[in-house]
Amino acid sequence: MTALTTAPTPPRVGPPEKRRRRVGFSQRLSRWDVKVSPYLYISPFFIIFAITGLFPLLYTGWVSLHKWTLIGGEAGYTGFDNFTAIFQQSEFWLSLRNTFMIFLLSSVPQVIIAIVLAAILNQNIRAKTFWRMGVLIPYIVAPVAVGLIFGQLFADQYGVINTALHAIGLPKIGWHSNTFASWSAIATMVNFRWIGYNTLIFLAAMQAVPTDLYEAAVIDGAGRMRQFFSITLPQIRATIIFVVITSTIGGLQIFDEPRTFDVYGTGGPSHQWETTTMYLWNLGWGPQQNLGRAAAVAWLLFVVIVIFALINYFVSSRISTSEARRGTSKQGRGRRSSTDRKGAVR
DSSP states (O other), X not given: OOOOOOOOOOOOOSSOOOOOOOOOHHHHHHHHHHHHHHHHHHHHHHHHHIIIIIHHHHHHHHHHTEEEETTTEEEEEOTTHHHHHHHTOHHXXXXXXXXXXXXXXXXXXXXXXXXXXXXXXXXXXXXXXXXXXXTTHHHHSOHHHHHXXXXXXXXXXXXXXXXXXXXXXXXXXXXXXXXXXXXXXXXXXXXXXXXXXXXXXXXXXXXXXOHHHHHXXXXXXXXXXXXIIIIIHHHTHHHHHHHHHHHHHHHHTOOXXXXXXXXXOSSOTXXXXXXXXXXXXXXXXXXXXXXXXXXHHHXXXXXXXXXXXXXXXXXXXXXXXXXXXXXXXXXXXXXXXXXXXXXXXX
16 A cells, blocks of 8 residues: 655745734823824814703703793793794884994995095004004003093084084084984994994904005006906905904994983983883883793894895805905906016017
8 A cells, every 4th residue: 555645835936924913001001192182282272162052052042942941940831922022012023123233334434434434554654653553552452431422522502512512603413412423423422332343353354455466566567556356355354344244243232332322221212212222121120020021032043144144244244255256357458468568568
């Protein structure tokens, strides 16, 4: 018998098999740090917003669905009865009208004047640092001090403005009796405080515009007004939208100026300058002391502000986009004409 023999297996040729490296705790920790640390860095904002913004908003909505008084506290669920009662009060609609009119009389001139002042301060003028700091002084003045100052200016009997009008033979204006006059006076107080603040925002945006655009415009023969409308405004359109939205939010929440417009702080004898925030305060902490209805007014004001902010955003973006397209087309025509002139000279 012959014995069967198996051939020996040849040795494996190639690189040796690598052992799987064990990941240590420090390496895992570093990986977690890369993945989790960005969320930890931004988490303080969301935590603070949830505590000071989101929770009060939701809690106010919950209070608006209950009968809630300042002294007695919660007294049962009422559903939308508070909203129905608010809609049936003429004082609520009057406060909305006053708020919208004061907002229009203050925000529109405020943005326009701020853009013009920013364009002036962006020029090479003497003591420009002094003027840039000076426009911010009204912003740091306390609202109560502003109310006292303008209370002397707009006093009905012995105010500075009425005294000057009487001196030149013009009739005095009833700043606290005439509705439109009271709106204009309060809007002047708002503009006094906020024009300088918005001016610096527009100035920072104008300084970020590339100088190459202005140099090309000068070569094409564009004057300062053409540069302003064709270059400056389209380049700062994002800032304009931001200022318009913030002005809308602040204008619809106005409280300090109408509150300090007279010594009583009730919005006038006929509520002719009572804003929605003042009406809210009178509901919750005035004679009614009805926090449920005050919370309902707060939620209605929140919805109104969101709607107006969205409308302002779309309108401002549409206007800015059309201006940018118009300016780009004009610059293109100017460059083509300058190229044609150079070709004709050659």
